[in-house]
Amino acid sequence: MDVKILAVDIDGTVLRSDGTISAVTVEALRAVRDKGIEVILCTGRRLRSTLPIARKIGVMLPLVLQNGSIVKSPVTTETVFARYLDRSLCLRVADLMLSRDYVPLIYTDTYEAGVDFYTLRRRSRSPRHTAYLQRNRATGRVLDSLEELPTDRIAKVLCFGEVEECRRLSAEVQAAFDVNACVLSNVEYVGILFEVFAKGISKFTGFLECLKLSGYSLDSVAAIGDDMNDLELLRSVPLSIAMGNAVPEVKAAARFVTATNDEDGLALAIREHLL
Secondary structure, three states: OOOOOOEOOHHHHHHOOOOOOHHHHHHHHHHHHHOOEEEEEOOOOOOOHHHHHHHOOOOOOOEHHHHOOEOOOOOOEEEEEEOOOOHHHHHHHHHHHHHHHOEEEEOOHHHHHHOEEEEOOOOOOHHHHHHHHOOOOOOOEEEOHHHOOOOOOEEEEEEEHHHHHHHHHHHHHHHHOEEEEEEOOOOOOOOEEEEEOOOOOOHHHHHHHHHHHOOOHHHHHEEOOOHHHHHHHHOOOEEEOOOOOOOOOHHHHHHOOOOOOHHHHHHHHHHHHHH
């Protein structure tokens, strides 16, 4: 197989459990690019927390962000594709989260304004929510009411919780609303996340938009990931690799399984399958 594109997840794949990236991983990703294989980062993250990683690796192709809701240039930060979550739907989902005592975080495509997300002035049942706000207070805005949300450029709405609670909430939301949703349980240093985005949106659909922009075909793609939001992408490419720390569903779907993120599994996979 002549691989031209490597699609790579960030959390649990590029990053170790403590949220750092090893020198071995950086070297392996640069070696891939030196061989002529382009790297596309596919992540649930926002642009602001993805750019430092992209620049460290030397990624030049568009970034698949917010689980595919947005594709942005790492060079100009321009949005080159977006499928926003309908404002009315977003607020109804947020209200349901609030009714279950979860405080929603609404992520928006407003990087240039210095704002990444909005939330409410309410105490959360999740200590992870409180810690996240403290770490990201510079780029978040706290509202007294969701009706005050000043933009319709909504990428997703999420909340922190526990795995089983988030799974029950996910089933309830998807039964009530025409949206896509996923529970992410493999982001050790952030916590369990329940995320909701526009119907038909996923990392894979965002990646397809990136392929169109870049002029490559799906049959030249290798992909590696670890969590449920990577599942569709891994099932759709010829060469799929799961991290050793991946959730069981991802390991079952992948063609190969490498070592964990704390064992430089991404670098090992690159050396074994791409170099």
